[in-house]
Amino acid sequence: MNISFKGLSEFNLLARNYTDAKFLESENWPKSSELMKVCEFDKSYFPFPWSADSWKDTQISSKNYLLSTFSDRSEALKAFCLWKISLEEELLHLLKVVVCPGMRGMGLGETLLEGVVGMTGNIGIKRFYLEVEEGNRSAIRLYEKMGFHKLHLAKNFYGNSRNAFKMLKSLK
16 A cells, blocks of 8 residues: 655655554555565664564564555665554554665655654554664754654663663644
């Protein structure tokens, strides 16, 4: 299913959303072969990628996750974000956002995140939560620009003395 994301046309990319949650019109959760493409993209472009087993675990409880992807016309993945869904709390928890290096700094990550916030905010999600490494200044600037605010600093959150800011965005 192709989803309209404001500003996506300037990137000439296709957006897809995957979840088995009933509250959102989307494609079914990706099959193993499709999900492994996301896993490989994660390994290639994220400093701390998930294992293949962690990605496979999302298939078991796919109604609890929302995966949004941006691909070019040849179906090559260019960016994705993965959220954990908590309908009881009206909350989406951003677990990962990854953009390929050649498209960083162009606003693609913001387009992806704003699209998900807009789409899910219309169906009852009121809060968006994330953790970001303390030294990731560009990500922190982006999240603050999008209306996230810092809740607190979690010491050693990522291990090896790597701290994380926990951030929240609430819709009115």
